[in-house]
Amino acid sequence: MKKTGKILFILIFFCFTLLKAQEFNASVDRSKVGLNENFQIDFAFTCEDVNGIRNFKPPVFSNFRILSGPNQSTSMQIINGKMNGSVSFSYIVQPVAMGEFSIGAATVNYNGNNYSSKPIKIEVVQGSTTPQSGKKDEKADTEDLSKSVFILAEADKRKVFQGEQVTITYKLYTKLNINSPQISKLPNYEGFWQEEIESSNTINFDIVMYNGERFRAAKLKQVALFPTRTGTLSVTPFELNIPVMIQRKKQQRSNSVFDDFFNDPFFNRTETLQHTAKSNTIKIEVLPLPVNKPDSYNGAVGTFSIKSFTDKKDVKTNESINLKVEIEGTGNIKLLTLPDLILPNTVDKYEPKITETINRTGKINGKKIFEYLIVPRQSGEFKIPSIEFSSFNPATGSFSTKRTDEISIHVEQGTGSYANSPAPNQKEDVSMLSKDIRYISNSPEEFEPIYTSHKIGEWFWILNASIMVGFIGILIYSKRKQKLYSNESLLKYYKAGKVAKERLRAAKKALDSKDENLFFLELSKVIYGYLEDKLAIDKSIFTLEYAAEKLRQRNFSESVIEKFLEIANYCETARYSPASKDMSTAEDYYKKAFDFILEIDSNPGLKK
Known part of the structure; x- marks a missing residue:
């Protein structure tokens, strides 16, 4: 009987050990977060053989925005000669609404068996719930990133005369590994006439020294600016959203001799953080020209x-x-x-x-x-x-x-209708020939009252009315044409559609010939040039935000504005981030640009 009891105890203990050998847990760094605050959720699977883990499926993150992930990391431990491993899948997420929400279960397959994590409840409140120390840590991370990944704007001169060229160069400096940057905000060149300087569409990095430190640097863009007024003018920052890949050291939880080994960078967890890099603001002093012009x-x-x-x-x-x-x-x-x-x-x-x-x-x-x-x-x-x-x-x-x-x-002297015509102010010689003179007849029988021999027909009045209507039409057309050609912005407004169609044809030709660079350039010219002409926006002050605000003032819907921003950002990203080019969607964006112009043209709020 005692022997049977021992055997039963051993079997129960063995089964319990097998159950504990595999665990799939979900955890968050905090369960109460503020609206628009970031937090991290981890799904960790612990087992003996990490190579048997397959088909990780995350939950649906309803009411949350994924900022980063899944970021996968692997850790190993050897205890009493037995090896255990753990694979973690982490996400950085951000709530988009307030309330209590549940993040569902994730699933994973291990050696043919499926495992599920438990759902996690998150409370989202107004304001910030991050402790002061957390803010300091987050601020420290942001400051470290800003020192390791940044945009530097340089001007070839800071003091120029009005109308003199000043060249602005934007360079990206990084110590870390980054993915394809996305443009979030273009600089504003208010007070300048701008000319984009042609450069390669491929971003090439070189090793450089900056402030005594080693960086990889690449030229993003160059622009030539010609100041149109005097005084101190500012060039606003150029902003990029840059995915930065960083390694997090695992927290040391014991004084094990193996901690030093597994804290090697090879075993560190890699995360992708979204970093907004801004260039510095440049101030240019513009001197007036001498007065003795x-x-x-x-x-x-x-x-x-x-x-x-x-x-x-x-x-x-x-x-x-x-x-x-x-x-x-x-x-x-x-x-x-x-x-x-x-x-x-x-x-x-x-x-x-x-x-x-x-x-x-x-x-x-x-x-x-x-x-x-x-x-x-x-x-x-x-x-x-x-x-x-x-x-x-x-x-x-x-x-x-x-x-x-x-x-x-x-x-x-030549021939033609003007050949024998008199010059201005020259007297005309008159020749009186006998055949040109006709005697006046006094014979009464040769004259008849006009009303007794002819009647004015209807055709006479119709002809006169047609001439009068035609004359009035020509007069109205001439006045309108004179008004149009005397007003440059009005002329551009009426020709905007025609110019846009010509540029669309050029973009279509580039698309058919698979010329990527030319296609993105022409498509951006279509959108920017069309709105500059239609909304009377000077090229020197044109920005995406300014154009969007102008469209709102004309009572355009947010869907139209979002379509404009989507097309513009697509073109700019493809031009300055070659790695993000996807020609498979180029045809769709070409059609979106075509539909966008038709939608703007058909809107009665834009009529002048």
């Missing part, structure tokens, strides 16, 4: 040359002449203008066609061509006068004036 000065800042030439110098009346004026140099090319071209009143002049060739690889430089079409109406000699162009050179701090050569044009 030449009369021909129109705002050019830099070093430029100017020349003019025609395609012909001997023509006949009514033949066209192409006059080209070329300005070439380094500076604010896009903002250059010419003084009015004064020609004799016997020569017709048409508005110039303007073309630009701009090099955006460093110092902004290039060429701007003004092409005039002129038509002489009278034979003889006339001169195209010298064109005076003035610019301010920041290097010397003085104005420079250059002139083109005077061009002589010889005009011979």
Whole structure:
């Protein structure tokens, strides 16, 4: 009987030991958290052979936002010559609503058997529940991350003249391993005209020394800024959300001789933390230009040359002449203008066609061509006068004036409707020929009252009414066209849809040819350019937040605004974070951009 009892006791103890050998527990660092506070939940499975763990399935995190996870870590222990292991799956989560919630059970398979953890209750309250010491620890982590991963904005100069180029370079410095950054906020260039400097779409890291420490650094973007007003101007920070991978040392729980071995970095737990990196704010002091400006000065800042030439110098009346004026140099090319071209009143002049060739690889430089079409109406000699162009050179701090050569044009008499027409203010000779004179007949039988021989038909009134309606229509159209072309923002507003469709065609062409970089560039131009024109937002102050606020002011729904932000962030992320490019969704975002423009155009709140 005693022997049977011993055997039964041994069997019960063995079964209990087997049950205790495998445990699947869920735990949180605190069960009461504040709204929008982060907390950690761990699912730990303890067993003898960690290689037998399969198919971990987390619970559904209703009413919580996952910030990081699953982060997997493995630990091993040897007690009395027997090895035990534990695999932990951890998440960093954040509540999105207040109340009492339950996080359901997670499941895992071990050697063919399924195990479930117990649900955990979480109470979410208003405010913060983190103890003061926890705040200090969290602050310490944030400060450590900010010292290890940051964005540095650098300006090539801090004091410039109005209109002089200043180049801002944004570099990412890191000591830690990071994943693909996501743009959270672009800088605001209020008070500047901006030109994006072309750079590689691939982020390449180099080893550099900064403040005596070793970092990996990569250039994110460069922009050329031209201040449009004087005073102290600020460039707001460039912000990125960066997933940072850090290793957490396991807490030493005993004085075991094996703790030193298992505290080796190889056994440490790796976590991914979301870190917001902000660049520093840059202040630029903008000096006014000297007061002794030449009369021909129109705002050019830099070093430029100017020349003019025609395609012909001997023509006949009514033949066209192409006059080209070329300005070439380094500076604010896009903002250059010419003084009015004064020609004799016997020569017709048409508005110039303007073309630009701009090099955006460093110092902004290039060429701007003004092409005039002129038509002489009278034979003889006339001169195209010298064109005076003035610019301010920041290097010397003085104005420079250059002139083109005077061009002589010889005009011979030609044919055509203008060939024999008199010149202005010239008296017309009148020839009286006998055949041009008709005698007045006094014979009464040759005259009849008009009402006795003819009647005014209906066609007469219809024709006159049509002419009157047509004249009024032409007058209204002319007034509208004059108003449109005299208001640049109104002109851009009405042409925004046409320009956007042309850019959409360019984006579609890049998509079909699988040119990723060109596609993302063109698609971002579609959205930014369209809203700049439709909402009358100057390019120098355009930001995503400002555009979204403008749309809200026009009573657009939040769904439309969210669609705009989604497309814009998608393009910007793909352009500056090549690792995040996913061409499988490019077609969907192309259609979203197309639908977004149609939705904006059809909204009555945007009509001018």
